[in-house]
Amino acid sequence: MNYVIRLARAGDAQSLSAIRLQIDAETENLDREAGEDFMDELAFRDLIEADSKAAHNLFLVAETEGKLVGFSRCEGSTLKRSKHKVTFGIAILKTYWGFGIGSELLQHTTQWADGNDITKITLSVLETNQKAILLYQKAGFEVEGCLKNDKRLAEGNYLSTILMSRNT
Template identity: 25%
Template sequence: MELTGEFEFGHEDRGEIYDYVERHGSIKPKRLRRALDIDPRAFGHHIAILKRDGVLEEVDGELRVAFEEVDEEEFSAAGVDCTIRGARQEDLTGLVGAIREVAEEGAYIEAETVADVVDHEEVLIRHNELESRVFFVATVEEEVVGWVHLNVPEVGKLRHTARLTLGVLPEYRGRGIGGRLMERGVDWASESDYEKIYNSIPSTNQAAIQFLAGHGWETEAIREDHYKLDDDYVDEVMMARWL
């Protein structure tokens, strides 16, 4: 999955159409036209151009931001058939549930924050002038069992970095799914010309720290007593990997 589309649309109405779709995740064309109060003929013209330019696409009768899809990866994970693919808007509920389950189990604050933001916005993929956000999911029988998420600031001085979170539901660990998700996230970041990925984890989450260290991540800094978990102060371990 690659982010496509620039933020120069050549017409104010096209910019407004894109912004509305991007904020809402997906929307039916008629509802979008009414919300923006654009002349039907002009609206159809703008939509046709945005589709032609690969900025928007229509899926199941709804418009959404277009992405260049990458091949799905299918593999057997210790007897379980698993698929890794780009997340879709319809994965939102299952994905948020998986993130919350992993976050609560291991005090994964960064992931918990991601779940809160996505749940509040009700939009998975973002691509605007301030940030870009993508997810890849691991599914078993179409149920989300793991994810890798990358959030990219569009601010120039940070444009070379991406914040990554990753997790797998407890019952599916030890099957290599987490490693494959990590590879997918790293490949996406590298192919998109990002130079560094980073993450922060409470020091009590030793399993996550060891997992990242085993995949080439290094501890850059430790902020003492940064988190307060169950009335106990816990250090924040700030980790990163250069690509």
């Protein structure tokens, strides 16, 4: 599959709103259930604009044949004691899992971090998302902790959240 990883643009906002909603409905691997914390086109435009101005934020999209199929985002801090680190998240439409898009989004992110004085990337991942945990470990991330029974799924089961980071 041919795809491109690039910076998010204001024109992506409508598509990002739609695919985020779809991704939330396709997997329990994320923090939200379908429709929760909905972001409309305007909210995504504002986020993309803010990220483009923030030195330690990065918003990437994955695009194939003119269609957005995933995205990743790093959010940093302006606080002096936290300027060295960012929090990372990734989301890809289920149909496009297994094509290396997540790996490439992560690779672009770590290269950006290495070139922008970011020495720590943090993320959280549900304990059941073993493919993501392995991907992060291959990229040099280590488990820093576990939040036991951190997420409650719709059917009432609890899952723990694994905290991971990559330090340079």
